[in-house]
Amino acid sequence: MDSLQELLDWATSQGVKLNGIGPERIPGRGIGVLATRDIQADEIVLDVPTGCLRTLSTVPKARLRRFSETSISVQGILAADLALDTSGRYGPWDAVVPRVEDLTGMPLNWHADLQALLPRHARELLDKQRAKFARDWASATTVFPDLKRDVDAYRHAWLLVNSRTFYYLNAALKRRRGVTKDDHLTLQPIADLFNHGDEDGCHVAFGRDGFAFRATKPYKAGDEVKICYGRHGGDFLLVEYGFVMSPNCWDEVMLDEVVLERFDAENKERLEDAGFLGRYVLDRETVCHRTQVALRLLCCKVGEWMRFVNGNDDGEASQGAVNVLLLELLREYITRVDDESERVRRVEVGEQQQKDILLERWSQTRLLLTIRIASLEQESKT
Ligand SMILES: C[S@@+](CC[C@H](N)C(=O)[O-])C[C@H]1O[C@@H](n2cnc3c(N)ncnc32)[C@H](O)[C@@H]1O
Numbered sequence: 001m002d003s004l005q006e007l008l009d010w011a012t013s014q015g016v017k018l019n020g021i022g023p024e025r026i027p028g029r030g031i032g033v034l035a036t037r038d039i040q041a042d043e044i045v046l047d048v049p050t051g052c053l054r055t056l057s058t059v060p061k062a063r064l065r066r067f068s069e070t071s072i073s074v075q076g077i078l079a080a081d082l083a084l085d086t087s088g089r090y091g092p093w094d095a096v097v098p099r100v101e102d103l104t105g106m107p108l109n110w111h112a113d114l115q116a117l118l119p120r121h122a123r124e125l126l127d128k129q130r131a132k133f134a135r136d137w138a139s140a141t142t143v144f145p146d147l148k149r150d151v152d153a154y155r156h157a158w159l160l161v162n163s164r165t166f167y168y169l170n171a172a173l174k175r176r177r178g179v180t181k182d183d184h185l186t187l188q189p190i191a192d193l194f195n196h197g198d199e200d201g202c203h204v205a206f207g208r209d210g211f212a213f214r215a216t217k218p219y220k221a222g223d224e225v226k227i228c229y230g231r232h233g234g235d236f237l238l239v240e241y242g243f244v245m246s247p248n249c250w251d252e253v254m255l256d257e258v259v260l261e262r263f264d265a266e267n268k269e270r271l272e273d274a275g276f277l278g279r280y281v282l283d284r285e286t287v288c289h290r291t292q293v294a295l296r297l298l299c300c301k302v303g304e305w306m307r308f309v310n311g312n313d314d315g316e317a318s319q320g321a322v323n324v325l326l327l328e329l330l331r332e333y334i335t336r337v338d339d340e341s342e343r344v345r346r347v348e349v350g351e352q353q354q355k356d357i358l359l360e361r362w363s364q365t366r367l368l369l370t371i372r373i374a375s376l377e378q379e380s381k382t
Pocket of ligand 1: 028029030031032096097098163164192193194195196197240241242243244245
């Protein structure tokens with residue numbers, strides 16, 4: 001029998017209820033969820049009862065106890081549980097989750113030379129992820145030294161948890177010391193097959209009985225039903241989920257690398273003191289207020305800048321100069337994007353699929369820069 005059918009039979013026997021949807025293999029997106037008939041907005045398309053969830057509570061007590069003196073995250077524990085589980089209890093579910101080779105898009109699995117060619121913001125996200133993984137790996141292997149035999153298997157399990165969990169809170173988690181929102185994690189069968197869309201196509205609600213997924217718009221039979229993993233830009237989607245998608249209405253580009261270079265130590269200190277050092281964002285519409293503040297420091301006297309920072313000056317007088325500087329910086333960034341893309345094409349390490357993903361990310365970045373440059377050029381003419 002097909003592994004998807006086996007998963008469906010198993011999940012249904014566990015109390016999962018599908019209504020007008022079914023999993024299908026979708027080229028380029030692994031498995032996804034399709035409407036099997038026309039669906040009306042507001043219909044509940046999936047119910048996953050609490051008893052089916054795979055959480056801290058389903059980790060065997062003896063295994064869980066061994067982590068009690070470590071600083072491992074819940075993600076790290078669930079990954080260890082996945083890597084160590086030989087019970088067969090989740091057999092049909094385990095059979096359809098992506099294999100090691102299916103997660104080549106995840107930058108954590110890339111060669112360091114290819115990782116170094118990620119946009120700066122993606123590299124920063126990856127550094128944080130790598131540090132978190134290293135902490136969990138250290139704890140997991142202290143408690144279960146056997147895991148050391150196969151770091152790839154643990155990393156794979158860890159990335160599965162990273163990209164397939166839902167937020168969830170229960171009494172056991174509430175009681176656990178030092179638990180943060182990042183730890184409220186659960187794996188759930190079938191629901192983990194929904195791919196991501198930038199608009200909320202299916203609303204996820206958690207109640208006492210479990211998770212319910214409600215269509216937020218009508219679907220035609222054969223349409224893909226997606227959920228929104230969050231309002232994530234492309235760098236985040238790439239590092240945390242291992243894919244790029246266009247269009248993405250939440251995409252954004254961090255301008256720090258071109259903006260910060262323009263400041264000497266004194267101005268950096270001014271920005272730091274005012275709480276405006278770094279995190280300069282360009283989205284599909286415009287640059288953020290932080291960027292406006294930072295660039296203004298280079299375009300007007302300090303007193304005028306302070307008045308703008310404090311909200312006592314609307315910035316109108318310096319807007320023209322700020323726009324000219326911004327245009328220059330965005331053009332400079334485009335040159336860097338082209339240089340980096342060329343490096344990606346030439347790099348001799350990594351798989352072609354990884355390079356294609358990375359090139360696509362640079363091309364998305366270029367598009368956002370180009371859109372803003374065009375509108376600034378237009379504004380300067382009027
Ligand atoms: C929760 S799983 C969704 C099911 C997954 N496609 C599968 O085959 O099991 C999340 C993963 O699906 C893939 N994915 C989700 N949304 C996607 C999209 N819009 N385009 C491409 N891949 C996507 C990514 O590999 C991501 O890490």
